[in-house]
Amino acid sequence: MQTNLTSAQISTLSGILTSGRVAARAATKEVAVKRFLAIAEMNGVENAPDLLAMTFEVAKPTVELVKKAIDERDAAITADAQPPAEVAPFAPAPSQPSPGLARLRAARNAEELRRETAAAAAQATALAPLVGNPSARRAALELGRMAEPKPSRAAKAPKTEKVEGESARTKLDTTATIAAVVANPKQPGSRSHARFALYRAGATVQQFIDACVAAGFPAREAKADLSWDRRKQFITIA
Structure with missing residues (x-):
């Protein structure tokens, strides 16, 4: 398509749509145009060719307004998709048993402690990816190791046959x-x-892969992200 914008100016417009993530100048003007159109389609911008037909002084503030509208739309979609947080019921602290009773209940208390630690590990593991905190991830792993029962030397795990x-x-x-x-x-x-x-919520898996390729990333990295992010519940694929 015909445009009077330079490769650097088109790359600047692409950077606005991706919040500065794609701002590197493309090798050629044709590559810059294709990359901008792919990113615009991924964001649901229908009049992308019209934006390239404008002067840079007009196109830049227009794309900034379009980006603001996209962010507001995505924030509303994400907010609607989030489930309400569950509030754990209040549990009173248990009373302290006598030394004799504590010895009698030692085996049972140890099993209960293991189950409580396992529940805490499961909760920490579920929350750690959402907060993106390395300390939270390490704490979840440590709780998981504490919750694991000691393996028996005599018992061996059965071999699983590959289907x-x-x-x-x-x-x-x-x-x-x-x-x-x-x-x-x-x-x-x-x-x-x-x-x-x-x-982008509402986009297809292939559109995300195409946007990554247009931004200069290999398709295999995009596919690996899709598998990982879905498994970690960072995204939901319908």
């Missing part, structure tokens, strides 16, 4: 829709953080 045709990874359906996206939990400035910023 023919079974795959360790679930094949992605590229026509499936990304229904919900949480706030970006990845490390700011990292490649994974930049790719996560390309998620």
Whole structure:
């Protein structure tokens, strides 16, 4: 398509739509145009060619207004998709048993403590990916190790037979829709953080992959992100 904008100016417009994640100048003007159109389609911008037909002085504030509207739309969709938080019921502290009774109940208390620790580990494991805190992840792992019962030397785990045709990874359906996206939990400035910023609720899996490729990332990284982020419940695929 015809445009009077330079490659650097088009890259600037792409950076606005991706919150600065894609601001590097493209190798050619044609590549910059294709990348901008792909990012615009991923964000649901229908008049992308019209934006490139404007002068840069007009196109830049227009794209900024479009980006603001996209952020407000995505925030509303994500808020609607979040389930209400459950409040744990109040549990009174147990009374302190006598030393003799404590010895009699030692075995049972040890089992109860193991179950309580396992429940705490499960809760910490579920919350750690959402807060994106490395300390929370380490605490969840430590609680998980404390909750594991000591293995018996005599007992051996039975060998599991591999089912023919079974795959360790679930094949992605590229026509499936990304229904919900949480706030970006990845490390700011990292490649994974930049790719996560390309998620858009309501877009298909293939559109996300195309946007990553247009932004300069390999398709295999986009597919790996989809599998990982869905497993960690960072995204919901319908």
